Amino acid sequence: MVSAFMDQRVKGFDIRIISIFRRDSIQPLHCLFCCVDHLSDTTPATVLVHSDHFDFPYGTTDVMCQIPHNCSATHVTLVPDTVRPTNPTWLPLRNKKTHEKNKRFEFNFTVCISTLFGGYNNVLQFAQTLEIYRLLGVGRVVVYNNSGGPELSRLLHSYSQEGLVELVQWPIHNYLNPSHGWHASEFTGDLQYYGQVTTLNECIYRSMERSRYVLLNDIDEIIMPYQHDNLTSLMDTLQPQHPNTGVFIIQAVIYSKKTTEESNKGYVDAWRHVPGFNILQRIYWEDRNKDQYHPHKMLVQPSFVEQTSIHQVVKAFGENYKIPEKMCHIIHSVTNHPIERPLEELHLDKRLWDFKDRVIPRVTEMLRRAGLLSSEEEADG
DSSP states (O other), X not given: OOEEEEOOSSTTOOEEEEEEEETTOOOOOEEEEEESSSBOOOEEOEEEEOSOOTTXXXXXXXXXXXXXXXXXXXXXXXXXXXXXXXXXXXXXXXXXXXXXXXXXXXXXXXXXXXXXOXXXXXXXXXXXXXXXXHHHTOOEEEXXXXXXXXXXXXXXXXXXXXXXXXXXXXXXXXXXXXXXXXOTTTOOSSBGGGTHHHHHHHHHHHHTTTXXXXXXXXXXXXXXXXXXXXXXXXXXXXXXXXXXXXXXXXXXXXXXXXXXXXXXXXXXXXXTTSSSOOGGGOOEEEOOOTTSOOOEEEEEOGGGEEEEXXXXXXXXXXXXXXXXXXXXXXXXXXXXXXXXXXXXXXXXXXXXXXXXXXHHHHHHHHHHHTTOSOHHHHHHO
């Protein structure tokens, strides 16, 4: 069990418990509730395994239950039969607020960053991405941290203290052998990519009562509007045109690490010893091979989503709309790229430089707070 949420959008159910189960060993289960003044009788559970498990033995699972009558539930646990356990693990019930049609959200935009693992330590890209997202209107970034590098951990701590980052510790390796890759045919392990599908779903439900929109993308990607100054004006344009749409699909475009005299204008000397690379120098994008599949990422209204995978929403209550690439696309600054194309095959795009004068001092300040700049480098900045 990972988290439990009130969810009455599916007829006959009151709660959804996001879990990770071994797919070939699912047994009948019951929900037991802690009510305000008593323990409830158990109610039968319906177990729904997500379809995108990438052939790993364990997969993301939703356990759906009804709350018994005369129970003001605060916590829930799962039991294999109707006998009450002696020492159960209780999950608090979240999202207990009622769904108001014109409710005011705490945040307009939340970014969900799934599973940092393997000592990920690209500090500079991380800080730049957060600051650009802040300028685009993002108020909250949820990060599921398994094993970030030492410098990145210090930066995350600074952003958590400031309030932009909500850090969720994700020690999945203590329970399973998570895979370092996306598909069981190529990578060993119990669960795909350190539970990426699980964390994305958990983040959507965690954000459902707090954020109008949620962006589902990796930390090396920025969902960037090209005909609007920020995400708010983009969605203020699109949502009235597509009132029944809850899933907006966005194409990813790879930005090369090609270095030229022009790209070096994004260089910042004060950052020269900071781990990672400077995305302000990623100003050339590549044409896509039309014969290959190129994944998308998504911007969603959480209340429209029931289950999501990485590149598509699996179950939704509304429609999808693919945003035209010229209006908005993902700036994907990859760490490693197998093919480096010659300059004549690349296209210049300095959209990130529209934010440069505001991003550079903000990034420098956050690096300073995290103790990642020397006094000489601070003076250079």
